[in-house]
Amino acid sequence: MPLIKKAMQTRRVLLLSGPRQSGKTTLAKQLISKNREYRTLDDTTMFQAAQTDPQDFVKHSRQTLIIDEVQRVPALLSAIKKVVDEDNRPGQYLLTGSANIQSLPGVTESLAGRIRKIRLRPLTQGEILGKLPKFLEQAFKQSFLFAQKYAHYDKEAILKMTFRGGFPEAIRLEPRERKNWYKDYIESLLERDLQDIANIRRKESMRKLLKVLAAWSSKFMDISAIGSGLSLQRHTIESYINALETLYLVEQLHPWASTDYARIAKHSKLFMTDCGLMSSLLGWRMEQIRLDGDKVGKMMETFIFNELAAQVEASNQAFELFHYRDREQREIDFLVENEDGDLLGIEVKASSTVTKDNFKHIRWFKENLATKRSFIGIVLYTGELPLSFGDNMWSIPIGMLWS
Numbered sequence: 001m002p003l004i005k006k007a008m009q010t011r012r013v014l015l016l017s018g019p020r021q022s023g024k025t026t027l028a029k030q031l032i033s034k035n036r037e038y039r040t041l042d043d044t045t046m047f048q049a050a051q052t053d054p055q056d057f058v059k060h061s062r063q064t065l066i067i068d069e070v071q072r073v074p075a076l077l078s079a080i081k082k083v084v085d086e087d088n089r090p091g092q093y094l095l096t097g098s099a100n101i102q103s104l105p106g107v108t109e110s111l112a113g114r115i116r117k118i119r120l121r122p123l124t125q126g127e128i129l130g131k132l133p134k135f136l137e138q139a140f141k142q143s144f145l146f147a148q149k150y151a152h153y154d155k156e157a158i159l160k161m162t163f164r165g166g167f168p169e170a171i172r173l174e175p176r177e178r179k180n181w182y183k184d185y186i187e188s189l190l191e192r193d194l195q196d197i198a199n200i201r202r203k204e205s206m207r208k209l210l211k212v213l214a215a216w217s218s219k220f221m222d223i224s225a226i227g228s229g230l231s232l233q234r235h236t237i238e239s240y241i242n243a244l245e246t247l248y249l250v251e252q253l254h255p256w257a258s259t260d261y262a263r264i265a266k267h268s269k270l271f272m273t274d275c276g277l278m279s280s281l282l283g284w285r286m287e288q289i290r291l292d293g294d295k296v297g298k299m300m301e302t303f304i305f306n307e308l309a310a311q312v313e314a315s316n317q318a319f320e321l322f323h324y325r326d327r328e329q330r331e332i333d334f335l336v337e338n339e340d341g342d343l344l345g346i347e348v349k350a351s352s353t354v355t356k357d358n359f360k361h362i363r364w365f366k367e368n369l370a371t372k373r374s375f376i377g378i379v380l381y382t383g384e385l386p387l388s389f390g391d392n393m394w395s396i397p398i399g400m401l402w403s
Contacts, residue, residue: 012090021185099193121306194247250271254323263326304333382398
């Protein structure tokens with residue numbers, strides 16, 4: 001909330017975007033006051049009025065007009081631009097959107113220079129526990145040994161978190177009801193939201209693709225392999241994936257390429273944006289996968305991606321998140337770069353033990369590609385203690401991400 005209030009003091013328009021049921025409407029309604037008017041385009045009458053006369057719809061006499069689910073009438077963006085160009089006071093509009101508005105077909109107005117965008121993801125573990133996101137700042141300072149008391153979470157505890165996911169309504173449900181909630185969630189998106197943003201004619205093919213992408217989470221993008229079991233042309237698969245990205249269901253993590261090193265692979269990694277949704281789509285149960293190293297690794301890496309991505313976006317500092325892979329198959333799960341060009345390499349291990357060999361790719365990167373930069377290497381694991389492996393290398397309990 002402090003981030004939102006601060007943004008409204010400096011920008012004419014604020015956009016809260018994220019997937020359906022991630023808490024945008026709840027957050028927006030908390031800001032309703034005598035000086036702020038709330039309108040939702042989920043209301044049929046409001047929707048029809050906005051479509052019919054966008055210029056009139058955005059007129060208001062309050063300090064702020066809150067428009068919920070603005071992506072349903074993209075023409076409102078041009079109408080808002082006209083208003084804020086004539087009056088440049090901050091905090092005139094708070095918009096929420098369950099789709100990436102700039103990715104919608106036919107949208108030509110970006111509100112560049114007038115708008116602040118804040119991504120609202122499903123809840124992180126830190127948010128659920130009421131903890132401030134301090135891990136990245138702490139990691140670049142290497143202050144692990146001096147951290148305040150933190151709780152230990154073993155592999156079983158972390159896996160329970162991954163299956164629960166971060167959608168506020170779903171996390172309160174028992175596993176069976178949660179699975180039904182996610183099923184209804186997907187059906188609602190297929191029936192309504194996808195129709196708002198794209199002409200998806202083959203819903204069953206989209207449903208199958210979404211399941212394939214859930215299984216593909218944490219892997220490198222390969223459209224041919226993704227579509228191998230689907231009777232869809234490549235351009236159709238690409239357009240469907242773009243639509244799912246627009247709805248914030250899947251996300252690509254781009255490769256780190258701040259070098260002329262010719263052997264760096266250029267493929268992005270694909271991730272589901274919520275582990276609970278991912279496990280539900282795949283029909284996984286805790287007792288089925290706890291001894292399956294590949295599935296546990298996929299869940300853990302997807303979970304850590306979403307935790308890190310949320311901290312990158314919430315931080316007051318400028319961080320960027322990448323992955324690394326080269327043609328010699330050296331990989332680093334995550335690379336974080338700060339505004340000074342310093343780098344943090346992060347590997348994810350489901351094991352409660354770490355060996356020197358777990359740092360081999362991180363060390364190679366430090367010695368060959370980060371020679372002129374400050375570089376810190378971390379292996380996140382399910383053990384109890386933060387331990388130094390020398391030369392700015394650390395094994396860190398996963399629980400320190402949020403505690």
